[in-house]
Amino acid sequence: MELPDMRFKYLKYLAFALGGLSTVIAAGALYLHATFDGLRLAAELTHFAKQRHQRTLRIEGPVELSMFPRLRLQLPAGTLSGRNSTSEFIGFEQASVSVRLLPLLTRRVVVERVEIDGLRMALLRDKAGKLNAADLLGTDDNAPPPSGNEPFDLDIRALVIERGAITWTDERAGRQLALSDLSIETGRLGQTADGRVNASARLTRAEPATDMHLEVESAYRVGESEGPLRLRQLRVTARGNLAGWQALDAESAVSELEWADDGPSIIQGGSLQVRGKSTGGPFELRANAPRLALTPTGPEAESIDASLRLDGKLRGGSVRLRLTDLQPADGGLVGGKLATDLDLRMASGRLAGNLAGPIRWRAASRQLELPSLAGDLNFSPARPGTSLLKFASEADARVDLQRNSAGGHFTLRSEQQQAKGSWTLPRFDAAAIGFEIDVNRLDADALLATQPARGPAADKAENDRFDLSALHGLDLDGTIRFGHLKLAGLKLEQVKLPISLHGGRLVSAGHSLSLYGGSLEGSLNIAADDGRASYRAYLQNADLAPLLVDLGARQKVAGTANFFVDVSSKAESRSSLLRDMQGLARLRLKGGSVPGIDIGQAIREWRGPIGTRQGARRAHRERESTAVGELTASFRIDGGVARSTDLKADSGMLRISGAGEIDLPQRQIDYLTRVTLLVIPLGPDSGPLVSLRGVTLPIRIKGPFDGPDWHLEPGANLPSTVLSAGQAAARSLPRVIPRSVTQAVGRVVKKAVPTPEKAAEEAVSE
Known part of the structure; x- marks a missing residue:
């Protein structure tokens, strides 16, 4: 009870x-x-920072103590200087530290929760590689060892940082970046802890231009019995713009990370996914490693997979990589096999195939080597009806991280073609690629031709335009050489084509080639921003007849041509290229012929109109031509119209001068020539022409390029003897010329002056 x-x-x-x-x-x-004495505690903290770390701690006011809702030290704004320096290393607007009660009775501070608002931190690595926070992190060999009398015993239950900002300056690498809008919230921090961390910040950098929003979240565990650190469900996201890549959306995830200082650190289920836009269009990058072991000698992995997909308007496709049997070797790493699968779409066609070979990493020199890549590549030209091109490929590459550069060689072989070349990337942060390429022969017409228009109006306008956007986002310097090149129907040899492409501006200065017994040297300049283009070139001693035949021109002009041109225009479309053309040109033609008319025969037919001062018209005749010993002319081009005032030509029978204009966009010619008959041609009707010797006749050439008409201008100022002879000739002419006479004259003319077709055929056969 x-x-x-x-x-x-x-x-x-x-x-x-x-x-x-x-x-x-x-x-x-x-x-x-x-x-409680807040001023005394602030003084003691300042004294500790000065004695222990040679840093100056300034607290703008006394430290306040509040009892509710918890025992908390409230700190006003403060700064901490650099080691042995007056510059600010850390600053904050306000902070609060929640502490335990009982240790304070023994004048020790045990921290449970830290809240910081407006944190500022300036991290610096100097040219010697020393970090300005090394003494605080315990990695400074010159820092004094702990005395055991420190007033802090950190066992933080939570850390909260709001509105933080951190700058990082690397004097050794010449880099600088900043984190702003920093927010961090963690669970318990200490020698043994288990919690979660969430952080976000804005990353900015001036060069290359970077503006990214970062987020990190993960669960963690720290404990001596289970290893120093274990992260679970780690997730890092980044969104923004980075070095020319726009609208990036990146996410990296790790299922589990076990970090050990002495043994191997294991990464389970690592993955990376990046989406964004570059100058070439949208892209997506993916990579994953099922298991990656970070051993003291290097990483080990059975396999690592990566893929890149491009969805640009001009360039697209995918690249897939698979690395197997990665392991440490000789102070570096070796990979048993790196397999690459390509499927790329370009304006000229589609490239597909595979390359494979070993890979090696040399840690001492920080070089990544691909000594021998081999495989097969197939190219399908965009032009319908062309055959598939198959190449056996060999390549090698080296990436030097110590010098931030890369380079390599490649060889492509097919049944008829072979290309060898090399490439270099002098600096990673400025992706300007250098190259040298030698090609034995290439049919560019089959590779560069686009598909025919689908409709009459809209598709014609679309195909007429030049898309210069492909010039943006590329930095190239190099030279391409062709032994034989077919382009626009022309057969070119010994082509040397220097290329410089920077900032959307393409320059080919000093290109040269041989064609049709002659040579050409020139310079090309195209700017993608404003669409302006300029070209300067000099063609020497080219056989004009076969050149025009291969171009598909109807006018079969024969002779040896020398031609100089210096023009500029808008390269927005084919039509604007001619419509806006400005500049000058000079032409010299030797030993040739002008098609469409036989001047001697025309004068015979015009004896009547000449005598009566009447005009006459003679249509273009394909089978007629006039031999010319030498023809020269210079042109001033304005708005696509080439005007000339100094045309001169002569042969044994004629002397010609003239002036006029050529409308390039409309393909029209309007030229007034003055033809002087120097020698009377032999023939049954040459007698009445005797009075025309030394007389200048005005003849206008007018009409389309392919077949202009020839007009005898009316009212020619002729001597009276010429007029009387012409009138008599007109009265004595029969209404119909006997057929036997015309046939006899035709045979004589054919023997004396070859037709343009015959001259072209003889030039081609030669």
């Missing part, structure tokens, strides 16, 4: 004990609050 009384008795003792303990704690808290 005493048990209930005894139970209540023990409860009464427990209540008395708890009440007494509460009284003692309350009394201690009241005593602490009454005797």
Whole structure:
């Protein structure tokens, strides 16, 4: 019967004990609050920072103590200087530190929760590679060892940072970046801890231009029995613009990370996914490693997969990589096999195939080597009806991280073609690629031709335009050489084509080639931003007849041509290229012929109109031509119209001068020539022409390029003897010339002057 009384008795003792303990704690808290000296604590913290780390700590006011809702030290704005320096290393607008009560009675501070608002931190690595926070992190060999009398015993239950900003300056690498809008919230931090961390910040950099929003979240565990650090479900996201890549959306994830200082660190289920836009269009990059072991000698992995997909308007496709049997070797790494699958779409066609070979990483020199890649590549030209091109491919590459450069060689072989070349990337941060390529022969018409228009109006306008956007986003310097090149129907040899492409501007200065017994040297300049283009070239001693035949021109002009041109225009479309053309040109033609008319025969037919001062018209005749010993002319081009005032030509029978204009966009010619008959041609009707010797006749050439008409201008100022002879000739002419006479004259003319077709055929056969 005493048990209930005894139970209540023990409860009464427990209540008395708890009440007494509460009284003692309350009394201690009241005593602490009454005797707390915030100025003295700030002074002691300042003294500790100066003596222990040779840094100056400034706290703008006294440290305040609040008892509710928890025991908390409230710090005003403060700064901490660099080691042995007056520059600011860390600053904050305000901070609060929640501490335990009992250790304060022994003048020790045990931190449970830290809240910082407006944190500022300036991290610096100098040219010697030393970090300005090395003494605080315990990695500075010159820093004094801990004395054991530090007033802090960190066992933080939570860390909260709002509105933070961190700058990072690397003087050795010449890089600088900044983190702003920094927000961090963690669980417990200490030698043994288990919690979660969430962080976000804005990353900015001036060069290359970077503006990214970052987020990190993960669960973590720190404990001596289970290793120093373990992360679970780690996720890092980044969104923004980075070095020319726009609208990036990147996410990296790790299922589990076990980090060990002595043994291997294991990464399970690592993956990376990046989406964004570059100058070439949208792209997507993916990579994953099922298991990656970071050993003291290097990483080990059975396989690592990566893929890149491009969805640009001009360039697209995919590249897939698979690396197997990665392991440490000779102070570096070796990969048993790196397999590459390509499927790329370009304006000229589609490239597909595979390359495979070993891979090696040399840690001492920080070089990544691909000594021998081999495989097969297939190219399908965009032009319908062309055959598939198959190449056996060999390549090698080297990436030098110490010099931030890369380079390599390649060889492509097919049944009829072979291309060899090399490439270099002098600097990673400025992706300007250098190259040298030698091709034995190439049919560019089959590779560059686009598909025919689908409709008459809209598709014609679309095909007429030049898309210069492909010039953006590329930095190239190099030379391409062709032994034989077919382009626009022309057969070119010994082509040397220097290329420089930077900032959307393409320059080919000093290109040269041989064609049709002659040579050409020139310079080309195209700017993608404003669409301006300029070209300067000099063609020497080219056989004009076969050149025009291969171009598909109807006018079969024969002779040896020298031609100089210096023009500029808008390269927005084919029509604007001619319509806006400005510049000058000079032409010299030797030993040739002008098609469409036999001047001697025309004068015979015009004897009547000449005598009566009447005009006459003679249509273009395909089978007629006039031999010319030498023809020269210079042109001033304005708005696509070439005007000339100094046309000169001569042969044994004629002397010609003239002036006029050629409308390039409309393909029209309007030229007034003055033809002087120097020698009377032999023939049955040459007698009446004697009076025309030395007389200048105005003849206008007018009409389309392919077949202009020839007009005898009316009212020619002729001597009276010429007029009387012409009138007599007109009266004596029969209405119909006998057929036997015309046939005889035709045979004589054919023997004396070859037709343009015959001249062209003889030139081609030669």
